[in-house]
Amino acid sequence: MDARYVxxxxxxxxxxxxxxxxxxxxxxxxxxxxxxxxxxxGWLFFRDNLWRGEINDERHFRRLTEQALGATVVSVEYRALETDEEYLAALRDEIRDDLGTFRADSVSEVLNKYLGSSIEVQK
Structure with a gap:
């Protein structure tokens, strides 16, 4: 399984x-x-930091990024979750097992709520 937030x-x-x-x-x-x-x-990173394909608290995320890079960060924008099919299937299964955590009725609703349309599946 392979996936990364970009x-x-x-x-x-x-x-x-x-x-x-x-x-x-x-x-x-x-x-x-x-x-x-x-x-x-750490798997709930998307739930804790993203909303509809955008960073939900840019100022906080900018500070975290500054710490990681050791440079002054002017802006950070979420681009995508790049993943393989195996990771995406496992993510869907884990979400499905606990929809209540996300206050949602379906896996698709959760993925859209947090990641928007920014999921890129690598073959």
Whole structure:
């Protein structure tokens, strides 16, 4: 099983040495975070951080990303859950087993509620 959350991150370099400058000082990059296996610690990352395919608390998520990158983060945007078919099937099964946790009537409702249409299945 293989899956990762993908984000577009815009960050700024701020030289620590006086008299040093960079141009440009802002860059955009792709950030990937491995998705924990369904049912294991951390698998609810999508529920805790995303809503309808958007980051639900951008300021908080920006701070977390700054800590991970060691740079000033200007913006973070969720792009997709990239996954293989095996991971997606396991995710659907885990959600189905506990729909009450998500206050939803179906797996499709849960996936749409948190991930929007941003699931990319790799073959």
């Amino acid at each position: 984000f577009a991150v815009r960050f700024r370099l701020e030289p620590a040495t006086e008299g040093v400058s960079v141009a440009p000082d802002e860059f955009e990059t792709r950030l990937s975070r491995g998705a924990d296996p369904p049912g294991e610690d």
